[in-house]
Every structure is written in structure tokens, then in C-alpha cells.
Amino acid sequence: xxxxxxxxxxxxxxMTSVLVSPSGVYEYEAAHGTVQRHYYKHLKGEETSTNSVxxxxxxxxxxxxxxxxxxxxxxxxxxxxxxxxxxxxxxAGEMTKDLALITSLKDxxxxxxxxxxxAIASRM
Numbered sequence: 001x002x003x004x005x006x007x008x009x010x011x012x013x014x015m016t017s018v019l020v021s022p023s024g025v026y027e028y029e030a031a032h033g034t035v036q037r038h039y040y041k042h043l044k045g046e047e048t049s050t051n052s053v054x055x056x057x058x059x060x061x062x063x064x065x066x067x068x069x070x071x072x073x074x075x076x077x078x079x080x081x082x083x084x085x086x087x088x089x090x091x092a093g094e095m096t097k098d099l100a101l102i103t104s105l106k107d108x109x110x111x112x113x114x115x116x117x118x119a120i121a122s123r124m
Contacts (some may be wrong), residue, residue, distance in 0.1 A: 014051070014053050014054055014099075015030075015031040015054055016028065016029065016030060016031060016054050016057045016058050016061060017029050017030070017031040017058075018061060026062070026065050028058040028059070028061040028062040028065070029058050030054035030055045030057075030058050031054060035048075035050050038050045038113070042113075047112045047113075048112060048113045049096045049097035049098070049110065049111065049112050049113060049116075050096065050113040051095075051096040051098050051099060051116075052096075052113065052116065052117065053086060053090075056082065056083075056086050056120070057083060057086070059079075059082075060079040060080075060082050060083050061079070063075055063076075063078065063079040064076050064079035064080070067079065081124060082120070082124065084123075085120050085121075085123035085124045086120050088123050089116070089119045089120045089123055091105075093105050093106075093107060093108040093109055094108070094109045094111055094116070094119045095108060095109075095110065095111065095116070096110070096111060096112075096113070096116050097110050
């Protein structure tokens with residue numbers, strides 16, 4: 001099912017999941033599985049262009065929830081800023097290969113995994 005839903009977003013790597021138990025326990029996760037092919041390329045020292053958006057948003061969701069539960073506004077604000085920096089990076093045309101292949105933006109810059117994270121960090 002997640003593969004079908006993700007097609008509306010263009011990439012499974014853009015989809016997060018929040019699981020909530022009947023007792024109110026939360027789990028935030030990237031809805032996709034591992035990127036085994038990229039991992040093996042990384043082990044060989046080869047460059048990869050892995051889209052980490054869903055993983056970032058899983059972390060921001062968890063951090064925001066922890067901030068809500070503990071009343072830590074700064075943690076919630078950090079999660080909001082990280083999400084905004086991620087979206088702003090993509091909207092500025094800096095993205096991983098999977099997104100570059102489907103975007104309607106002109107003159108995009110395809111980034112490898114590490115440079116994509118660095119581009120997000122520079123906007124923080």
C-alpha cells in the first residue's frame with residue numbers, strides 16, 4: 001500500500017509513517033525499507049544519491065512529539081526549522097537524483113547523499 005500512496009508523492013523516500021498504539025505509544029519511521037543497493041555502493045567508496053527526506057521527517061516528528069510530551073518548545077521549534085530547511089532545499093532546486101528525475105523545476109542541482117544533508121544544514 002505504501003508504494004501506491006508514495007507514487008502520488010513521486011518517491012517512496014518522501015513518505016513517513018506514524019504508528020500509535022492503543023496505549024498512546026508513538027513510533028515515527030520512514031515508510032520505505034533500506035536502500036541496500038546504495039549501502040553496498042557506499043561500502044565500496046562509491047558516491048550515492050539517497051533521498052533522506054522520509055528519515056529526516058521521521059526524526060522531526062519524533063522530536064516534536066517528545067517536545068510536546070515534555071513541554072520543550074525549543075525541541076519542537078528545532079523540528080519545525082529542520083523540516084522547513086529540508087523543504088526549502090528541495091524548492092531551491094537542490095535535491096537527490098530520484099527527485100531531480102520527476103521535478104518540474106528548471107536547472108536543478110543533483111546532490112549526492114552527503115551534499116544533500118549539507119545543503120539542508122546550511123539552511124538551518
